[in-house]
Amino acid sequence: MASGMIIAGLGLATIGFGARFVLRTMPTLGKKMADAVGSMPKLDGKSLANSKYYKGGFEPKMTKREAALILSVSPSANSQKVRAAYKKMMLVNHPDRGGSPYISAKLSEAKDILDK
The missing domain is CATH 1.10.287.110 (DnaJ domain)
Incomplete structure (x- = not known):
């Protein structure tokens, strides 16, 4: 019975620390995602025209x-x-x-x- 209580307590502590980590990293994660999306190459006709791959299906x-x-x-x-x-x-x-x-x-x- 006591070991079950200890396991339940450790599980709740793990969930708590995990939620705390996620909440602390969310603001920086959002900023990193916005920077990554901003630095992606644009899909316009000029960039696709210089591609070395064949454009078109079979x-x-x-x-x-x-x-x-x-x-x-x-x-x-x-x-x-x-x-x-x-x-x-x-x-x-x-x-x-x-x-x-x-x-x-x-x-x-x-x-x-x-x-x-």
Whole structure:
């Protein structure tokens, strides 16, 4: 019975100290969040135009140009370069390693189009 009272008292003390910590850090946390939001880059057309990533989704039927963009090779690249780029991308995007099945299917489709 006494040990139950001690555990209950320690639990209440823990909750009290935790609430005190949260209440003391709230004003500085709000200021840090406002500073972080203010320092974020703006999403305007100019900053997106300088991005090194391809802007846009997948086309309904994959073209040779899109396949080359996906694998980051030239549309006229030889099959060795295409296979090497495919292998490199699949190591990162394979579903067994946490990648997306959709992206891996698109990578395979791109390799098939460029290998022809």
